[in-house]
Amino acid sequence: MNARSSGRPSLADIAAEAGVSTSQASRILSRHPGLRAKPETQERVRAVAERLGYQPHRGARALRMSRVGTIGLVVHDVTNPIHAEIIRGAQGxxxxxxxxxxxxxxxxxxxxxxxxxxxxxxxxxxxxxWHASGESYDAAMITRAAATMPTLLINSTSQVGVPALHLDDTGAARLAVDHLIGLGHRRIGFLGGAPHSDLTRRRYAGYLDALQQHGVPNDDRLVCSDAWDADSGGRQMAELLSLAEPPTAVFVANIIVATGALAAARSRGVSVPTELSMITLHDAWFAALASPAITTVRLPLRELGRQSVTRIQQLASESAAADAPATRTTMINDPAPYLVPRDTTEPPKPRSPRHTR
Known part of the structure; x- marks a missing residue:
């Protein structure tokens, strides 16, 4: 065996020597209640551990011995209906x-x-x-949590060494913009969330992908980002409508931002979808009740909540954390995002050369 010549052997060393995965070695040595390994496999792993003088990681042992049956979930704004779906999935x-x-x-x-x-x-x-939203305090608080217990980011890629789970935001954004282009729109605006948010970047990447795939030029003047709230949507929409040549359609990064954008268009006398088409991500319950009903792309938020529980429990059980890679990012793409067409999108109408907002 190419064991370490110095320092205590790791769980990975035991697994490699015994010919099993790190997670299986962890379950065998901790006598995990759900263990299904063959008796001879268990005996082989324990023999290798004894021969190499393996000592379990203290933090992992303490965690296994102190299970309380409670998982924490931190979100930005518990009243947000997008987060409510994630919460329901996790709690279920x-x-x-x-x-x-x-x-x-x-x-x-x-x-x-x-x-x-x-x-x-x-x-x-x-x-x-931890539901990451790109707030200024995120990194410091995530780092504190990860130093204390198994921690998982959702709605994000891995950061500060913490594993992450997210949806196919890029694919969803691409699908939304594909829909607008398919209707004939070529001047398409982007209304984002927090500018430095990993989530805004992923959705913007999908927007750009769709434009490039269809040969539609990207105009930076049509791109805005601000915050993940309705007021932000209103500000961004006002900015785009003030352009000498405003967009004929907009892709809005989420349904909350879209409600503000829709209200701002209405307040300026802009008819949606006659003068401006709009599509957004997340099919919240009120999207169908809005006037006009909002065209959306639905993502599996409840599944994100459920899988986040599965993943954090895996991290807790295998925790070991000391031996397992901690920076992996996993994307949920089953079920895939899908289009929910309603009343805020239609083909563009010809504009008068003197058309102004």
């Missing part, structure tokens, strides 16, 4: 197991660091799921 998965979900608002925790410290204390949670 935990309820099926007889476990509990501890829900917290990120902004409140950022304003009350002592409360965050208390939540991270021993015996409170088995792991933490």
């Amino acid at each position: 998965a935990l309820t099926e197991q007889g476990h509990a979900l501890l829900l917290a608002d990120a902004e409140e925790l950022a304003r009350n660091p002592d409360t965050f410290t208390e939540i991270l204390g021993p015996g409170r949670m088995d792991g933490l799921i």
